[in-house]
Amino acid sequence: MESTVFKIATFNANSIRMRMPIILKWLDQHRPDVLAIQETKVQDADFPQEAFTQQGWKVIFRGQKSYNGVSLISRSDPQKIETLLFPDSVQEEARFIAATFGKIRVVNTYIPQGFQIESEKYQFKLNYFRRLQEYFHQTISRTQCALWLGDLNVAPTEIDLYDPLHNQNHVCFHSEVRQVFEKTKGSTWIDLFREKEKGPGHYTFWDYRQPMNFELNRGWRIDHILGTESMRQLLKSIWIDKEPRSAAKASDHTFLVAEFLI
């Protein structure tokens, strides 16, 4: 039986327009089947679409002014595209985009950060996970090939952030958000990074506000690629590519990459 590699990555760009040199170089070097981007921070009319399509990439996106925004860059045409998670919302934030590539369903989300645990924004974050759980229940079966990836703004365990003791009340590590995340994962989603790497010190985000954070590896593992059992069985390798975080004009996040033998 002939098998081919399916390569997928996730990257919080923190403005796609500022990060175009990094993204285009990374795509050219790594040639993924799919790249999921979050925090594009651009409304659809201004999305730099041609820079991708000129290089042969397919591009779908949903953005808004200033904040949020998600995209899927791919080698093949995306099928069954979805961009809305809340059926009753009048103006839903641009945090969700899903499509099918071959037999693999891909759901790319930018989960709300949540500000502070006392705030309404934190409740919005918790409810966002709950709505996703409902969506997964309605649309994803455990036996299909599916991936949920993106900036999920949660460090699942104490080895997933540099300083767990001083971040017990942080909106990305508080016990409640971790519980809601685990409930959303349910019996469907497996943290694929932890299938291959059990140790501490592996991060995807290093806050800009302390400029030495990256050099000192004081970071957070808050970007994730989760898969169904079918995808777990096909997983070949998964790694964090730290190189783009050290580039000039870097995002505060970097790329998480996974390869499957399909």
Place this chain on the structure above:
DNA sequence: ATGGTAGTAGAACTA
């Protein structure tokens, strides 16, 4: 304990 930087926008917000 607080604020530190970066991006969008052209002041204050989000992270």
